[in-house]
Amino acid sequence: MQSLTHLERLEAESIHIMREVAAACENPVMLYSIGKDSAVMLHLAMKAFYPSKPPFPLMHVDTTWKFKEMISFRDQMAVKLGLDLIVHINEEGVSQGVGPFTHGSQAHTEIMKTMALKQALDKYKFDAAFGGARRDEEKSRAKERIFSFRSAQHRWDPKNQRPELWNLYNTRINKGESVRVFPLSNWTELDIWQYIHKERIEIVPLYFSAKRPVVERDGQLIMVDDDRMPLKEGEEVQMKSVRFRTLGCYPLTGAVESEAATLPDIIQEMLLTKTSERQGRVIDHDAAASMEKKKQEGYF
């Protein structure tokens, strides 16, 4: 008998994790960030419960600064798959006019993303939330469990993680606590792209190269996605062939110049370049262990 391929094994493991949450947790939700990892996670959820629909809603924490194409893609996918979609916005942040240009990336991320996520989890009383994080993204993630527990205050304690052996997941929590579940923990960026290719998974067109209006700022190419972006002196908008390796808030997401317009092109480019994907994320450029600190405070 043909032995299973690495993608088949990864797929089976992710499906196992999702079914476990559906069976054992009371009120799960899938955090859907619209990026390629979320696309894979959603695809796996559709497979895990077939012919049933995934027995949980999708939730998008919208910072109001996402690329427009992401939002339209999100809404199309929810309709196409017939899933419940919850969109949560930190309205308090909006009324205070919080944004990356006025408040800086750190405050913006803290208020519109981290705080907004906590608000949403509290509001809907979700006891389990799927996230698309992978262990290969960043060093502190490499040690996080697949089932990662959060106190009632949403804090993560890296020193007090539950042992995780075999595929036996301890899903028990006390009232008010919750668990973040990472079904893609063991996938790498290359696995994600190979799987998208093999399964023909739809992704946001921003991943593919096209002529887009960009401004060069602090060594990054930032796309001018709407008229909220103030131009500094000497900056000019240029049309360049660019694409994005990760998606987030448009002012915080650097584009790369590229001609890769198909999936094989993207994969080829990824394999031939030697810059890891997080480099495009402006928020990572803090201190070495910054992500660990953010996570302890409740960043996903």
Next chain:
Amino acid sequence: MSHQSTLIESDIAAYLQAQENKSFLRFLTCGSVDDGKSTLIGRLLYDSKLIFEDQLSALEADSKKMGTQGEGFDFALLVDGLAAEREQGITIDVAYRFFSTDKRKFIVADTPGHEQYTRNMATGASTADVAVILIDARKGILTQTRRHSYIVSLLGIRHVVVAINKMDLVDFSEETFNEIDAAYRAFADQLGFASVTSIPMSALQGVNVIRGGSDATAWYQGPGLLEMLEDVDVEEARVERAFRLPVQWVNRPNLDFRGFSGTVAGGVVKMGDEIIAMPSGSRSKVARIVTASGDLDEAQAGQAVTLTLADEIDISRGDVICGGQAPSLISDQFAAHILWMSEDAMLPGRQYYMKVHNKLVSASISDLKHKVNVNTLEQQAGKTLELNEVGVCNLSLDQQIAYDPYKENRQTGSFILIDRRTNETIGVGMLDFSLRRAQNVVWQEMKVDQEARANLKHQKPAVLWFTGLSGSGKSTIANLVEQKLYDRGRHTTTLDGDNVRHGLNKDLGFTDADRVENIRRVGEAAKLMVDAGLLVLVSFISPFISERRLARRLVDDGEFIEVFVNTPLELCESRDPKGLYKKARAGEIKNFTGIDSAYEAPEAPEIEIKTADLSAEEAADQIIAYLDARGYLSATR
């Protein structure tokens, strides 16, 4: 070997096609800080070209700042993760690393080697198929080598690679290598590995890390580490086992579809195969193997599928669908190896949640047979298991489960233990065998009587009758005893003198006749609760021997435990928690025991507590010890 295939540039489509058929291997590295383990993993990542430029420049900066290799790269820095441990320079948890070659994708579990991290190593080993055990060529086989090897074998890893590292520091001596290799094989003989492969290596210089045939070790003809890991076959064994599908989720989108979803834990299943569901023993045939990409003709170990059956039989989460000719075993009493993972010691008798495949049950460790010294493999006597200790235990569950011995199937033979209060995972284990002889599918008829009810609660019911002066500490001690029993998962109730007089006995006063009736009713109520299998704590002054004898006669021998809370009158009076002595002295209360009414001390109480010498906590422990020693806290069968 790395992603430097020329196909990437010339024909990406052909490259992707080829990559789709890669196999998969999870392995574990074990060794101590000084063995060069992180350096080895860093080297594997580096040499298989999986370090990106920005990571490399960060590595360069870090190497200068905190590296130990002068101007060279300190590969260990690539691998060490969390901030605290980076500063200490040791890995204190399990970290998972990923790399792949054109043949295989690898997941490396990187675990620390110190004795206090046995639990972390076991965690990494539980999902690995191969273990790479690092040995410093200068030091040879150490205590930790034996410990690592034992844990690896305990967790069921069949293939071991002995990486004899730092060969550059012993001039790549063939003799040193051979000595260590021979010594390791002699020791590992008792651990029953399917294969042991020794490789002479220098992780620092990259000798035999990727490929063999290094000039430095011209005398060595074997493979390099990565070559070996690319070729080792671990799949076959899984597929050859009996078919097992632990049911994870019942899939019911509508009334016409009832599927059983789960990950195949062993063997192969084909459409039309006869199956037997355990523990019920119901039989049917596989109607469909459903996946979102279409029905399958067959499914094998490792695949996540949904089965539908030809007949409507009752199956739920936690059951195991098995091949019709090879049902799993069932039992509720086991011998098992347990590795303790919590700072709080394992206590025999305490109730834990136990998760076995997809089944959650209540379990207690009825007996610790012996501990295993993880360094010497010697058996040692012991009462409890502390953090990182391994023991062979008897386990008692509240219901029958389907299982296989761990040696036959890691998925259906492993379990975790969960604390009922904190929900922490506090222990993990491997089922060895059932302690019941008959493992047939048919249930035995059983009369539900007092013994049956008590056995369900894993206890022997009794009345604990606390007698003593007012203010002697009866209720305080009784409450503590009940708390301790509760913590151990025992079923209790309390009848308190004051409280009973508010309800059941509120029509009674304090005449002699009413006092006797008061005791009779309390005794009868306690008897009913004993019949229900409970441990009943009665806290009553009950000053007269005859009243207490009356209560004693209501239940069987051995079911009445008289606890004399012996506190001198002066002490009670000085405590006077309810201000009653003061009132009695002032003549406001008549017939007050100890003042103007006698207290007849028991002549032969089962337990006497001298509270002048003991704290309430110590007193409660004394009572628990009595119950333990006389078998009240275990089932009678």
